[in-house]
């Protein structure tokens with residue numbers, strides 16, 4: 001059994017045990033590796049996006065519910081919500097919808113949710129800018145040895161530098177995301193254990209960011225560091241438990257679970273030991289972050305009842321079978337042996353994560369029997 005398969009089974013088992021329901025699977029040993037981002041620049045990807053219209057199960061999984069007009073596409077705002085769920089990316093809808101063969105289609109720009117926990121503002125993932133050649137500001141952690149770049153073609157080195165810079169910026173943004181998450185847990189009156197773990201996770205993300213910036217710098221041949229994070233003077237702290245649970249389901253239960261599973265796929269590909277070492281530490285942490293998210297949602301459902309449960313259910317119901325992460329291109333096949341998945345390989349890994357881990361765990365979380373939720377949420381009141 002290959003390491004990636006073992007990793008998926010193990011993570012699924014951990015989540016099933018966490019949710020206190022029957023599980024089968026092997027105990028994993030060996031590789032734990034990190035998530036990856038699609039091959040892109042820091043710019044959003046422009047593409048036409050479509051979804052089935054009218055929805056097959058009108059009233060379920062949509063935004064707003066109620067009856068729909070089969071001849072009128074949803075507003076740009078509603079379409080963004082649907083597209084974000086369907087393609088697991090942060091979309092900006094740039095045009096009104098057009099009906100085409102039973103689908104509503106829009107011109108969009110999107111950023112895939114790729115690194116564990118994005119910092120979302122109005123459904124868009126936000127990151128700091130990258131600064132090049134101005135010192136590392138302490139962000140370039142001393143990775144042991146660093147990757148061997150001597151035999152890598154210049155264009156591939158540049159591509160790897162861009163990949164790791166992108167990851168580093170998302171890891172850096174995850175620090176902000178966990179910071180906000182911790183504040184929201186406080187606002188919702190969460191148990192101390194969850195608040196403590198959220199802060200610990202933020203420190204993990206600082207470490208991930210430093211390691212990724214170190215790799216980016218090694219491939220770039222110059223220091224790469226983050227600039228100022230664009231909070232723009234406002235950080236919204238939501239206190240509504242249903243909203244917190246829904247966002248945690250999206251960013252954590254789905255996002256960090258997929259991130260951890262993709263890492264295992266990269267495990268099987270990475271050949272440079274220095275890269276593998278970095279990825280190993282990141283992936284193990286991301287799996288723990290996923291567990292924190294599932295536990296948090298379980299607690300929120302137990303405390304908040306049916307309204308919270310319905311909000312979480314809508315998040316999972318919105319994930320149609322099929323594409324869950326669009327990698328936005330074919331990808332460079334040379335990246336794989338350097339521990340980077342791109343293109344179709346990335347999409348397929350995300351799909352496996354959804355089918356083998358996220359959906360079964362979500363089913364257990366939302367089980368009508370409820371004992372799994374109660375057990376997983378057996379935290380101090």
Ligand SMILES: [Fe+2]
Pocket residue numbers: 116171174204205208282286
């Ligand atoms: Fe991370």
Ligand SMILES: [Fe+2]
Pocket residue numbers: 116117174205256285286289
């Ligand atoms: Fe994470």
